Amino acid sequence: MKYLRIVIIGFYIILVLILINLLVTFVINENFISRYNDGNYDSRDVSGLFVFNVFEPYVAYYNYGNILYHNGDFHGAIEAYERALELSPPADRERDILINLEHARRRLEEEDIVEQDEDEDEDEDEEEFVDEAQTLEEEFIERQRENTDQRQEELERRQDEHEVDFFDRGRFW
Secondary structure (H helix, E strand, O other): OHHHHHHHHHHHHHHHHHHHHHHHHHHHHHHHHHHHHOOOOOHHHHHHHHHHOOOOHHHHHHHHHHHHHHOOOHHHHHHHHHHHHHOOOOHHHHHHHHHHHHHHHHHHHHHHHHHHHHHHHHHHHHHHHHHHHHHHHHHHHHHHHHHHHHHHHHHHHHHHHHHHHHHHHHHHO
């Protein structure tokens, strides 16, 4: 009889602890959802969800992924959604997680495309700069050739004059 009483008291203690956990989890979730709906996407708000969501641990990762998504951290959101899927959510929740996961992947792809476009623009700007520099260099070289040709012609003309002078002087010898 004494052992039965201890088992029953133990059962009630466990039941009360479970109810307290559920109540705390409910309050934390409701508070989180309220702030989330108000546009407060602070990742520190999700820490309580990780601690108290013992029976539905995927919820914390799902909500954390939502916060990261709204803050523009698509890599982090993808990781959080994937972790939520690893924790075997029910089918209806799994569908929501998969939808958000796909949104995060698409946004990441869009972000990568924009970065690639920016890189391509920078590459195009660099190519234009290189082309312009090459054109200027070619023009410079052409001007140098022209100047060299003109100098050569001038030297040849002067040499001819000098030879003539020399020749003329030679006549006087």
